[in-house]
Amino acid sequence: MSGSADRSRRADARRNNSAILDAAVRLLDAQPDASLDAIASAAGVTRQTVYAHFPSREHLMAAVVQRISDEAVAAMDAAEPDNGSAADALIRVLEAGAQTAGRYPVLIQQIASLPVSPHVDEERHAPIADRINRVIQRGQASGEFDNGLPAHWLAAITIKIGHSAGEEVDAGRMTQTEAANALRTTLLRVLRPRA
Structure with a gap:
């Protein structure tokens, strides 16, 4: 993998991580029992992406x-x-x-x-x-x-x-x-x- 592609992948991972956390903070404050599916949807990522960053709730x-x-x-x-x-x-x-x-x-x-x-x-x-x-x-x-x-x-x-x-x-x-x-x-x- 080229250095440029690697940097792009890391930047995407950081953006996804941030989006997941933003969504989790927002949703869990409004709905403490919000599912990981709901958090993934609010973050604009898949459930698998959430699990790639956070293996468990x-x-x-x-x-x-x-x-x-x-x-x-x-x-x-x-x-x-x-x-x-x-x-x-x-x-x-x-x-x-x-x-x-x-x-x-x-x-x-x-x-x-x-x-x-x-x-x-x-x-x-x-x-x-x-x-x-x-x-x-x-x-x-x-x-x-x-x-x-x-x-x-x-x-x-x-x-x-x-x-x-x-x-x-x-x-x-x-x-x-x-x-x-x-x-x-x-x-x-x-x-x-x-x-």
Whole structure:
């Protein structure tokens, strides 16, 4: 096979992969039980092409999780985590991640319900936790945040509290605004330096 044909085949594979993931994210957020046939049709490819890229629904879901995580990380990076006060940066970073998740409410709930090992869950959250950890370390270095506890622990707590805020909204017990205010207040109390 010539180099040109090989490059063309790889470009087609990348386009198909992207089209499948776009369709999967869109369809699974609207219809969590959408079949692989429906995803293939929405992507404009055959079912065999879907299986060539993703040998099982589990592989496809893992790629969907990665796609949403990458989108959230890009939004968090665009929120300028290294600028301004650490408290303001942390809130901006969390809001950016929440806005991304908010675009896929049904899909995020579906992903959260999938049974995964603690190791897989940690890997899934690692890029997000790294960004939160970096802001917390900056706040600890400046004296804005408590440095008596490890930054990675405070980042883990931050993620859990963020999930709790989202769950309150999903359950209808809080509005988005109420949850955002509660999240900010709680985090600033948790992270505040001890007297």
